Amino acid sequence: MSTITNAGAPTRADGTISLTELREQQPRFQGFVGGHRACVGCGQALAARLVTEAAGPDVAVANATGCLEVFSTAWPDSAWRVPWLHSLFENAGAIASGMEAAYKARGVSAKVLAFAGDGGTFDIGFQSLSGMIERNHNVLYVCYDNEAYMNTGIQRSSSTPHAAATTTSPAGRERLGKRHMKKDILQIVAAHHMPYAATASVAYPSDLRKKVRRAMEIEGTTFLLVHSPCPLGWRHDGAKSVEVARLAVTTGLVPIIELERGSLTGSMPIREPRPVVDYLRAQGRFEHLFVDTPAAREELEHIQALANYNMERYQLRGSGHDARDTAGADTVRRGGVRWA
Amino acid sequence: MKQYPRGGIAEPGASLDYHTGSWRLQRPVHVHQAAPCHHACPAGEDAQAYLALVEQGRMQAAWESLVTANPLPAITGRVCPHPCESACNRGQYDEAVSIHGIERFLGDEAIRQGWAYPVAPPPADAPVVAVVGAGPAGLSCAWHLLRAGLRVDVFEAESEPGGICATAIPGYRLPPDTVALECGRLMALDGIEFRPGQRLGRDIQLHELRQQYAAVFLGVGAQQARPWSIDGVTPGDLHDGLALLQEWKRVGQIPVPERVAVVGGGNTAVDLCRVFKRAGAKRVMLVTHSGMPGPGVPDPMRALPRELAQAQEEGVEVLTHRGVRRLVLRGEKAVGIETVHMKKLPDAEGRLRRVAFEGTESLLHVDMIVPATGQDVDGRGFEELLKGSAALAIAADGAIGTPGVYAGGDVTGNAGTVTAAVGQGRRAAAAIVRSLQREAGIDWTDAAPVAFAALNTEYYEPMRRHHGAVLPPAEREGELEVEQGFDPAAAQAEAGRCLSCGNCMACDNCYTLCPDTAVLKTRDLAEDGSHYVFDYEYCKGCGLCANECPTGYIQMVVEP
Numbered sequence: 097m098s099t100i101t102n103a104g105a106p107t108r109a110d111g112t113i114s115l116t117e118l119r120e121q122q123p124r125f126q127g128f129v130g131g132h133r134a135c136v137g138c139g140q141a142l143a144a145r146l147v148t149e150a151a152g153p154d155v156a157v158a159n160a161t162g163c164l165e166v167f168s169t170a171w172p173d174s175a176w177r178v179p180w181l182h183s184l185f186e187n188a189g190a191i192a193s194g195m196e197a198a199y200k201a202r203g204v205s206a207k208v209l210a211f212a213g214d215g216g217t218f219d220i221g222f223q224s225l226s227g228m229i230e231r232n233h234n235v236l237y238v239c240y241d242n243e244a245y246m247n248t249g250i251q252r253s254s255s256t257p258h259a260a261a262t263t264t265s266p267a268g269r270e271r272l273g274k275r276h277m278k279k280d281i282l283q284i285v286a287a288h289h290m291p292y293a294a295t296a297s298v299a300y301p302s303d304l305r306k307k308v309r310r311a312m313e314i315e316g317t318t319f320l321l322v323h324s325p326c327p328l329g330w331r332h333d334g335a336k337s338v339e340v341a342r343l344a345v346t347t348g349l350v351p352i353i354e355l356e357r358g359s360l361t362g363s364m365p366i367r368e369p370r371p372v373v374d375y376l377r378a379q380g381r382f383e384h385l386f387v388d389t390p391a392a393r394e395e396l397e398h399i400q401a402l403a404n405y406n407m408e409r410y411q412l413r414g415s416g417h418d419a420r421d422t423a424g425a426d427t428v429r430r431g432g433v434r435w436a
Numbered sequence: 437m438k439q440y441p442r443g444g445i446a447e448p449g450a451s452l453d454y455h456t457g458s459w460r461l462q463r464p465v466h467v468h469q470a471a472p473c474h475h476a477c478p479a480g481e482d483a484q485a486y487l488a489l490v491e492q493g494r495m496q497a498a499w500e501s502l503v504t505a506n507p508l509p510a511i512t513g514r515v516c517p518h519p520c521e522s523a524c525n526r527g528q529y530d531e532a533v534s535i536h537g538i539e540r541f542l543g544d545e546a547i548r549q550g551w552a553y554p555v556a557p558p559p560a561d562a563p564v565v566a567v568v569g570a571g572p573a574g575l576s577c578a579w580h581l582l583r584a585g586l587r588v589d590v591f592e593a594e595s596e597p598g599g600i601c602a603t604a605i606p607g608y609r610l611p612p613d614t615v616a617l618e619c620g621r622l623m624a625l626d627g628i629e630f631r632p633g634q635r636l637g638r639d640i641q642l643h644e645l646r647q648q649y650a651a652v653f654l655g656v657g658a659q660q661a662r663p664w665s666i667d668g669v670t671p672g673d674l675h676d677g678l679a680l681l682q683e684w685k686r687v688g689q690i691p692v693p694e695r696v697a698v699v700g701g702g703n704t705a706v707d708l709c710r711v712f713k714r715a716g717a718k719r720v721m722l723v724t725h726s727g728m729p730g731p732g733v734p735d736p737m738r739a740l741p742r743e744l745a746q747a748q749e750e751g752v753e754v755l756t757h758r759g760v761r762r763l764v765l766r767g768e769k770a771v772g773i774e775t776v777h778m779k780k781l782p783d784a785e786g787r788l789r790r791v792a793f794e795g796t797e798s799l800l801h802v803d804m805i806v807p808a809t810g811q812d813v814d815g816r817g818f819e820e821l822l823k824g825s826a827a828l829a830i831a832a833d834g835a836i837g838t839p840g841v842y843a844g845g846d847v848t849g850n851a852g853t854v855t856a857a858v859g860q861g862r863r864a865a866a867a868i869v870r871s872l873q874r875e876a877g878i879d880w881t882d883a884a885p886v887a888f889a890a891l892n893t894e895y896y897e898p899m900r901r902h903h904g905a906v907l908p909p910a911e912r913e914g915e916l917e918v919e920q921g922f923d924p925a926a927a928q929a930e931a932g933r934c935l936s937c938g939n940c941m942a943c944d945n946c947y948t949l950c951p952d953t954a955v956l957k958t959r960d961l962a963e964d965g966s967h968y969v970f971d972y973e974y975c976k977g978c979g980l981c982a983n984e985c986p987t988g989y990i991q992m993v994v995e996p
């Protein structure tokens with residue numbers, strides 16, 4: 097057993113404290129703890145802990161079927177320290193709506209969070225999500241976007257980016273991965289004229305926390321799309337999850353933006369845009385693009401054009417030094433001081 | 437056995453009962469590695485350690501940390517060529533940290549505020565060591581012996597401590613007060629006995645010292661003029677460079693020629709040129725075999741680039757790749773020199789040798805020519821140790837092969853800088869302490885430093901290096917100090933630029949980003965010196981924390 101001295105409240109006679117007790121004395125609220133069965137280096141597990149830390153203890157969670165639900169609650173264990181309810185794959189929005197209505201009826205003040213993967217949000221859960229937004233339930237809906245149906249074995253979803261290989265959009269002679277484009281869910285959701293819809297990334301925890309807190313304050317439906325790498329499905333080393341997520345942002349492929357009532361109100365400028373190949377090369381799901389054929393070269397150009405389009409559309413190109421741009425937003429300081 | 441209710445109900449956080457640590461193939465560990473600045477400092481200073489304290493505004497603690505390696509920061513902060521900054525990882529990011537600026541700031545603050553050197557008086561019966569020469573090497577050796585609990589008697593031929601720093605380096609870049617105060621404070625420490633006016637070979641003898649003391653350290657420097665002539669010819673009024681500098685410092689004036697040529701490419705030569713300018717010489721020319729320091733120059737002058745640049749600003753003409761062919765004498769007096777362009781070129785065997793280029797001979801009219809081509813060891817008093825050689829050869833720990841006698845600094849022929857002398861004094865002190873069967877407590881790192889590539893620079897921000905004010909050339913009169921130091925705010929901000937290579941900066945990254953909440957934060961310090969502990973019950977060994985650690989402090993090792 098390792099010994100830790102000088103910790104806040106020593107519990108042993110010799111002034112040391114056990115790790116179990118130390119865990120209960122952490123300076124940040126932990127709504128989502130270890131022991132869960134996520135893959136090594138899972139971006140979604142990281143996203144879950146970051147969101148619950150920022151949301152605080154006064155929440156209840158509705159969680160759609162998918163990796164997060166499965167790996168966090170292998171019976172009889174639960175990694176959640178807040179009330180948590182498993183919905184079905186398709187109805188996190190509906191269940192969250194009901195939870196909120198029940199709380200309201202009982203006069204309980206707690207925010208309801210809905211958690212779902214991209215399959216459960218972009219595809220099968222979309223209608224219940226749309227209904228929830230239309231009725232403006234006081235729910236923060238968080239979509240962990242790992243860009244495929246990972247829990248059932250990496251099937252493509254409408255969130256899977258163009259040209260990524262999945263088991264149902266394999267790369268081969270006829271096709272270089274997924275043929276279609278990634279669905280622009282944020283704009284679709286924001287078109288409900290909702291108060292707040294934003295994207296975030298596990299690579300920018302301060303930005304993510306700020307957005308969670310912002311959404312928590314708003315009475316009504318809010319939506320957060322968190323880009324969360326999946327080492328298994330994207331085929332990269334688990335150690336690189338944050339690095340890959342960062343490249344998704346700095347290449348312009350994943351714009352970090354905020355929409356209020358459908359209008360753009362915030363964006364994270366990219367200080368030094370990186371070429372998309374830096375992002376693509378880091379992942380096995382794009383490896384078929386790195387063969388020297390005309391088709392592969394064209395796809396690389398295509399993906400670069402998609403990134404350029406994003407940068408133009410949201411004016412992501414930074415103009416000089418900005419503390420909230422892609423290079424400034426993750427700056428760390430001695431003593432752990434971050435901007436959020 | 438634990439009873440579970442039927443149905444899908446679980447207790448909050450019950451997953452902690454399941455220990456995912458058993459999945460692990462590799463584990464993260466905290467490894468404190470030497471930073472490149474630490475590795476490169478000839479005195480063995482761990483700049484990273486004291487910069488971290490300065491960044492937190494803990495100035496006195498920072499100085500105390502600094503002097504555990506180098507007791508003369510106000511001096512070295514001014515005159516050291518700071519190889520630490522050449523090695524600084526931040527140099528590969530934007531600009532190196534101004535380590536010397538902060539070192540100087542701490543040294544000056546310690547003097548200004550009278551901070552006590554962190555050392556306890558030695559016991560009355562502690563062994564006594566004799567240190568001969570109170571230059572940087574001797575002062576450093578004495579300090580480190582005292583830190584190890586020994587008593588020290590310091591014998592010095594001059595009346596004041598400081599060696600070359602006190603007697604020759606001009607005040608415009610090393611104020612005499614700074615030297616007197618810093619060295620004086622050291623010599624006044626309880627346990628050190630300063631004996632001025634005691635010259636080895638004249639007032640004291642080596643065999644007596646060896647009999648009376650537990651060990652002897654020789655730090656007598658190399659201050660004897662080197663014989664100089666051109667084809668056997670020397671002017672009758674020949675002055676030696678070092679002697680002129682010493683005179684300038686002692687008396688405040690020197691003979692001032694209209695036009696003077698100084699021969700040499702080291703600090704002495706450049707200092708002398710600048711002193712001649714200040715004393716009123718019209719034309720001052722530096723004649724050197726070597727080239728201007730710069731990237732890709734194979735034979736740069738030994739003088740510091742910033743010193744040279746300032747000399748040129750002050751009007752010193754630097755004639756590089758030039759040799760003196762002939763002295764033009766009128767009677768005994770020099771009236772000119774004939775110079776020739778020359779360069780080091782490889783011969784047929786690839787060996788470098790100097791080639792003079794015919795047809796480039798030119799005549800310079802000068803009233804004085806001063807050689808400043810280096811100094812030799814004055815071996816009087818320890819001839820039996822030199823055994824005919826020019827310098828005292830030492831082993832890495834300062835031993836010279838004669839039992840109980842150690843040496844360091846310029847007397848060894850391979851120091852050449854104040855900081856190297858400090859480092860050699862420190863190493864010799866460690867060897868002396870060990871030879872007396874005591875715990876040296878002087879750790880030295882020779883391990884490879886943490887490479888720039890091991891850092892994750894995504895988490896840093898570019899920031900311009902801070903500079904102290906520099907007197908404009910027109911205002912550089914007499915001994916006015918040319919370079920000004922940092923104020924506390926600038927020192928603190930500059931220390932904040934340190935990337936904390938190889939040591940935890942408590943940035944919280946690992947704590948924030950572990951998907952398995954396997955990094956826990958202790959309120960104060962964990963047993964390994966970092967503020968964080970790994971909870972191996974849950975760590976799956978993904979390596980994400982190591983990848984995102986800005987400082988390279990986390991390494992993945994194969995699971996034992």
Ligand SMILES: Cc1cc2nc3c(=O)[nH]c(=O)nc-3n(C[C@H](O)[C@H](O)[C@H](O)COP(=O)(O)OP(=O)(O)OC[C@H]3O[C@@H](n4cnc5c(N)ncnc54)[C@H](O)[C@@H]3O)c2cc1C
Nearest residue numbers: 569571572573593599600636656657703845846852853854
């Ligand atoms: C003009 C000049 C400028 C320089 N500029 C720089 C610079 O900018 N940066 C840098 O890092 N280095 C510089 N140097 C080099 C640096 O000064 C020396 O490397 C350093 O001082 C060596 O320290 P030391 O303790 O070995 O010897 P010294 O500093 O020479 O000290 C030796 C001491 O021993 C005493 N002593 C000598 N003989 C005896 C005896 N027989 N008995 C008792 N005491 C004796 C002397 O009086 C002296 O106090 C410069 C040197 C010169 C000459």
Ligand SMILES: Cc1ncc(C[n+]2csc(CCOP(=O)(O)OP(=O)(O)O)c2C)c(N)n1
Nearest residue numbers: 161162163185213214215216244245246247
């Ligand atoms: C109606 C229904 N269809 C299919 C499934 C099987 N299923 C469980 S999880 C899942 C995929 C989840 O994908 P996503 O929402 O993207 O979350 P991820 O696992 O990637 O986190 C599927 C198809 C189901 N549980 N319910």
Ligand code: SF4
Nearest residue numbers: 477516518519520536
């Ligand atoms: S003594 Fe020189 S090398 Fe060492 S830290 Fe100071 S300036 Fe750098």
Ligand code: SF4
Nearest residue numbers: 473524525934935937
């Ligand atoms: S950044 Fe800091 S720790 Fe790293 S080499 Fe430079 S001064 Fe040393």
Ligand code: SF4
Nearest residue numbers: 950975976978979981
């Ligand atoms: S990030 Fe967490 S799980 Fe991964 S190696 Fe580090 S401590 Fe272990």
Ligand code: SF4
Nearest residue numbers: 940941943944946985
């Ligand atoms: S990530 Fe930051 S807090 Fe963690 S070990 Fe590295 S420097 Fe220290």
